Amino acid sequence: MTGPIRVVVVDDQELVRAGFRMILSAQTDMEVVGEAGDGAEALRLLRSVAADVVVMDIRMPIMDGVAATAEIAARDGGPRVLVLTTFDTDEDAFAALRAGASGFLLKNAPPGELLAAIRVVAAGEAVVAPRVTRRLLDRFADRFVLPDPAAAPSRRPGAGGAAGLELLTDREHQVLLAVAEGLSNAEIGERLGVAEATVKTHVGRILTKLGLRDRVQLVVLAYESGLVRPER
Template sequence: MTGSQTMAVRVLIVDDDPLLRAGLAMMLGGADDIAVVGEAGDGTEVLPLVEQQVPDVVLMDIRMPAMDGLAATEVLRARPDAPEVLILTTFDADDHVLRALRAGAAGFVLKDTPPAEIVEAVRRVAQGHPVLSSAVTRRLIARVADPEDERRRTRARSRLAQLNDREREIAVAVGQGRSNAEIGAALHLSVSTVKTHVSRILAKLDLNNRVQIALLAHDAGLLDE
């Protein structure tokens, strides 16, 4: 095996449409730094394939029979050393997408996204970068009605109470879509110090990524203050 193959991002494609799976496999397989290690047509097939193939990224459809992508994401991200999950969907204003993000998905791409952008999204997710801007997060939350808003706000504020004042400031800044450099400039901190604080926030709150920090800050009502 060559060095490039060794370092290739391992991807599992999960979608109930065999033609779409084939197209995605061809598209992703054409990138030198990506290897498609398996395909699944339903969420029930995900865990066995993840254990067998150990992918870095799971490209996950939401709407599938038997077990949908939401349930599969929730089960998968609850596991230790879980691969990153990138949601594949036809809708950007879907409560299932929002729930998948809350469960720890690193972002989502629409099925009509240009191929080159899907390839780049897979690369970014594999590197630990969420594929979702805070503007999209806020729009998504605003367009999806949630009957549990008040209870969710109470729970979110209780969780954020674990943070100290500086961490809370940074959590709000993450929710506002600021980069580490922008946060550092606003709070007179180095980028490395901001990164350390973000890592501590993730650890304290048992979160997977910055998208979840942004969602929690929104749920707590901190972005409206």
């Protein structure tokens, strides 16, 4: 990416937006190009302002962050969304990931963590640590319809799973399951006896075959397709 990271801040609290703007504007590689107080205002803003990352609150009036994220993610070439959540109380975080967010961050995260997350998302990666993603999915997955594994003859790709799973090789299937377990690339490489760089290549190919943006959506797909089940 050339030039500063263009950020839009969306939060219904003006004081919160002002705090984010102050922190982000102090960075040489970031630029706040707009602010919005709700999802509908954010969508209008993004029609006229080019952005790389949208820092999105979830609970807002008029249009919440989940609905806004879904519309932004559906746009070709649109910015990536970093959702803010309180985790312990905000059950919409999982819905935001399903809607297309590239990850989530605790709303009370320290400034350094917020800045690092924005840079990671802008670089095209998922900001959420795999283990944190798994905890969120384990906690909230029962609020969504998941297939009963007993109703399917097999969990292998091509046995009625999500579209595209049949395109995966056996090795890619192993990597997919490991990602869904919350393992990092290094941990997957150790398990499979391959280099971390090789795992990264496999993950990239899986994302391409399945038409997904990042490993956060990959984990969501694994749960929703019934390849893995949330722990109870």
